[in-house]
Amino acid sequence: MGRKDNLRENSGPRSRLSIGDTLRTASTGPRSRKLRSALSALGITIGIAALVSVLGLSSSSSADLIRELDALGTNLLTVEAGQSFGSGNSSLPIDAPARIRRIDPVYEVAAVSKIGGGVYRSDLIDEGRTQGLTIIAADLNLLDAQQGSISQGQYLTSALQDFPTVVLGSVAAERLGITQLAPTRSIWLGGEWFVVVGILNPLPLAADLDRAAIIGYPAAAQYLDYEYEPDIIYVRARAEHVLDVRSVMSATVNPEKPEEVEVSRASDVLEARAAAESAFTNLFLGLGVVALLVGGIGIANVMVIAVIERRNEIGLRRALGATRFHIAMQFLTESFFLSAAGGFAGVMLGIGVTVGYAILQDWAVVIPSYALFGGFGSSLLIGGLAGLYPSVRAASMSPTEALRTR
Numbered sequence: 517m518g519r520k521d522n523l524r525e526n527s528g529p530r531s532r533l534s535i536g537d538t539l540r541t542a543s544t545g546p547r548s549r550k551l552r553s554a555l556s557a558l559g560i561t562i563g564i565a566a567l568v569s570v571l572g573l574s575s576s577s578s579a580d581l582i583r584e585l586d587a588l589g590t591n592l593l594t595v596e597a598g599q600s601f602g603s604g605n606s607s608l609p610i611d612a613p614a615r616i617r618r619i620d621p622v623y624e625v626a627a628v629s630k631i632g633g634g635v636y637r638s639d640l641i642d643e644g645r646t647q648g649l650t651i652i653a654a655d656l657n658l659l660d661a662q663q664g665s666i667s668q669g670q671y672l673t674s675a676l677q678d679f680p681t682v683v684l685g686s687v688a689a690e691r692l693g694i695t696q697l698a699p700t701r702s703i704w705l706g707g708e709w710f711v712v713v714g715i716l717n718p719l720p721l722a723a724d725l726d727r728a729a730i731i732g733y734p735a736a737a738q739y740l741d742y743e744y745e746p747d748i749i750y751v752r753a754r755a756e757h758v759l760d761v762r763s764v765m766s767a768t769v770n771p772e773k774p775e776e777v778e779v780s781r782a783s784d785v786l787e788a789r790a791a792a793e794s795a796f797t798n799l800f801l802g803l804g805v806v807a808l809l810v811g812g813i814g815i816a817n818v819m820v821i822a823v824i825e826r827r828n829e830i831g832l833r834r835a836l837g838a839t840r841f842h843i844a845m846q847f848l849t850e851s852f853f854l855s856a857a858g859g860f861a862g863v864m865l866g867i868g869v870t871v872g873y874a875i876l877q878d879w880a881v882v883i884p885s886y887a888l889f890g891g892f893g894s895s896l897l898i899g900g901l902a903g904l905y906p907s908v909r910a911a912s913m914s915p916t917e918a919l920r921t922r
Contacts (some may be wrong), residue, residue: 559811560858566804568866571887590783598778606776624752626661633706653736669714677732685726721782812898819906834915844911855899
């Protein structure tokens with residue numbers, strides 16, 4: 517029977533089917549079974565949307581992080597006392613800031629010291645309810661070293677640092693319920709009343725300062741009986757020499773015991789966050805690929821069912837002169853239709869998710885072109901692979917066998 521079919525195809529005028537005819541014929545199946553087609557394309561839509569949105573959100577987040585790093589700089593070093601090998605606790609030498617200033621590429625040095633005592637809104641609050649806030653004495657150039665800014669009021673000055681005045685970090689002000697400054701706004705700090713003169717904006721490179729009440733060293737000595745001893749020193753060095761400065765910092769701060777000095781770069785925290793986000797991005801990309809493969813299997817399943825249901829159509833078209841190639845192209849193109857529709861919808865959905873979330877997070881919207889073209893191209897690839905077996909199966913049917921099947 518197959519030999520007679522081959523003779524029939526090779527005899528008489530050659531059957532022709534234009535591209536337009538192929539597209540119209542291939543679109544008949546999806547249009548006549550709209551619900552089934554929509555459900556089969558839904559898997560592709562979800563997979564492509566996941567791929568595009570994950571890549572878009574990752575790029576938008578990275579762009580925002582790079583912008584933040586550019587604004588804050590990667591040249592901020594943090595010097596602290598490390599672990600001591602002896603029985604006692606290690607500490608930074610009192611003259612450590614002066615020693616650091618002798619390093620030529622260093623242009624900003626600011627020391628801070630943690631002071632015991634609670635920070636309360638009033639003297640009527642129980643001492644145990646500290647809300648995780650700390651008292652910190654700081655140099656006047658702390659804000660310059662952190663490249664921070666004032667939300668309300670002002671920072672400490674050479675005149676204010678001698679008096680009981682305090683500047684609150686953003687988190688400290690929020691926990692104390694101080695949203696607006698007033699001329700007589702005071703807090704109970706270390707057993708003394710201090711006037712709040714300013715509130716800081718968040719400091720991304722020093723989260724501890726966000727939860728601190730910052731006073732001047734002279735006020736700490738006069739009102740809280742504090743003796744100067746630096747706990748943390750923030751150092752700004754020229755960006756091109758920051759690694760060299762870091763390498764000599766420990767020996768400069770404490771020549772006798774450099775191993776007891778810990779030097780870190782504050783921007784490394786943001787870079788670690790970017791690395792963690794990259795790991796999550798790869799995870800979600802993997803989930804998107806799985807969803808895409810599931811969608812491809814769904815299309816393949818629908819196409820196999822379509823071949824079985826439309827045997828009479830296949831036999832009739834073969835009897836009227838359609839070749840095996842025409843039948844194969846019809847079903848392969850139909851598979852492309854389903855995957856292309858799902859891919860386009862997925863790309864649009866992924867763009868919508870990326871734009872919406874980026875706007876909510878106040879990020880710059882960045883959607884890489886490879887995510888768009890790669891997403892749509894992968895949907896076509898999946899569609900082609902999914903439709904390959906059904907199209908070959910349909911083309912292999914002989915006209916008499918297909919017409920005879922009910």
